[in-house]
Amino acid sequence: DQQVKQNSPSLSVQEGRISILNCDYTNSMFDYFLWYKKYPAEGPTFLISISSIKDKNEDGRFTVFLNKSAKHLSLHIVPSQPGDSAVYFCAASGENRDDKIIFGKGTRLHILP
Amino acid sequence: DAGVIQSPRHEVTEMGQEVTLRCKPISGHDYLFWYRQTMMRGLELLIYFNNNVPIDDSGMPEDRFSAKMPNASFSTLKIQPSEPRDSAVYFCASSFLAGAGSYEQYFGPGTRLTVT
Numbered sequence: 001d002q003q004v005k006q007n008s009p010s011l012s013v014q015e016g017r018i019s020i021l022n023c024d025y026t027n028s029m030f031d032y033f034l035w036y037k038k039y040p041a042e043g044p045t046f047l048i049s050i051s052s053i054k055d056k057n058e059d060g061r062f063t064v065f066l067n068k069s070a071k072h073l074s075l076h077i078v079p080s081q082p083g084d085s086a087v088y089f090c091a092a093s094g095e096n097r098d099d100k101i102i103f104g105k106g107t108r109l110h111i112l113p
Numbered sequence: 114d115a116g117v118i119q120s121p122r123h124e125v126t127e128m129g130q131e132v133t134l135r136c137k138p139i140s141g142h143d144y145l146f147w148y149r150q151t152m153m154r155g156l157e158l159l160i161y162f163n164n165n166v167p168i169d170d171s172g173m174p175e176d177r178f179s180a181k182m183p184n185a186s187f188s189t190l191k192i193q194p195s196e197p198r199d200s201a202v203y204f205c206a207s208s209f210l211a212g213a214g215s216y217e218q219y220f221g222p223g224t225r226l227t228v229t
Contacts, residue, residue, distance in 0.1 A: 034217075043117070043204050043220025044156070089156060098168055101218065103148075105155030 003027045004092050006104035014112050019077040021107050023090030026071065030102075031095035035064060035075050038087045038106070047088070048075070077109075085111045117221035119205050125227045131193040134224045137186055138207030146218060147180055147190050148204040156204075162188065195228045202226070 005024045013019040021035075031052045036044035050057040050064045050073070057064050063076045077084055090104040118137040126132055138145045146161040160170040165182045173180070177196070182188040192199055202225050206218040 041222065043206070043222050045220065046217045049217070098163065100146075100158050100161060100169060102158075103156040 002104070003030075004090055004102050004104040006088075006090050006107045008107050009105070010108040010110065012110040012112055013080050015082060016079045019075075019080045019084065019109055019111070021075040021077075021088050021090070021109065023073050023075075023104055024071055025073075025092050027092070027102075028071070029094050030092040031099075032093045033064070033066060033073050034091045034093075034101065035062075036089040036091060036103075038089065044089055080109075080111045082111050082113065085109055117205055117207055117219055119203075119221035119224050121224060122222065123225050123227075125229065126195055127229055128196055129194045130228075131191065132195045132199075132226060132228075134190040134203050134205075134226070136188045136190070136205030136221060138188070138205070139219055140186065142207035142209050142219070144208045144210070144218075145182060145188050146206040146208075147188070148206065148220075150202045150204060150223070159190070192226075195226075197228045200226055200228050 003026050034049040035047040037047045038044040048059050048062050048064050050066050055066050061077055066073045087106045087108045089106045091101045093099045093101045117139055120135045144163050147159040148156050149159055150156045157172055159172045160180045161168055162182045178192055180190045202223045204220050204223045206220040208218045
């Protein structure tokens with residue numbers, strides 16, 4: 001059973017508009033949430049994270065929102081740029097030192113010119 | 114730093130053959146992870162090490178898979194015998210910590226394995 005779910009396999013957004021990627025999780029013990037970005041033929045790279053004590057974290061064009069009651073988080077990219085076209089993985093982990101990160105299946109984002 | 118290094122980048126082998134994937138983590142990182150990416154299952158953690166000791170291998174699919182970390186700068190993932198369903202991209206990642214507040218893992222470029 002998937003503990004981290006990204007229900008949209010792909011998403012297309014016009015350049016300059018807002019991209020919203022969604023993620024749901026089932027484990028209430030998750031304490032830390034991350035987004036990774038992956039280009040073809042490369043490994044995933046860390047993008048942004050949020051602790052469960054916060055509901056929002058912003059880094060430039062990227063903002064992650066966390067709704068703990070709904071067990072839902074989202075990544076907003078504003079404005080979307082061509083270089084944002086990639087696969088985005090949502091991930092979550094517990095608070096303990098050896099807790100592993102659980103990744104979702106990923107959402108492929110296409111930024112249209 | 115050169116980042117996490119994986120070899121080979123591509124591997125094509127026949128069913129039944131032994132496959133060995135290699136990884137050199139970032140110097141100073143205490144944790145090393147092996148992941149597998151497939152369309153069906155996404156990015157799955159296979160096993161991870163802390164200070165060269167395996168901590169959790171619950172993601173290893175079956176006994177055909179084994180991983181070792183003989184020292185802090187080298188790890189291998191071995192599949193013997195390989196099967197077509199093992200075809201996937203295998204990533205190695207390393208991190209300084211895996212505890213709360215420091216989950217950033219650095220991934221290698223991956224090894225694309227094709228078993229025919």
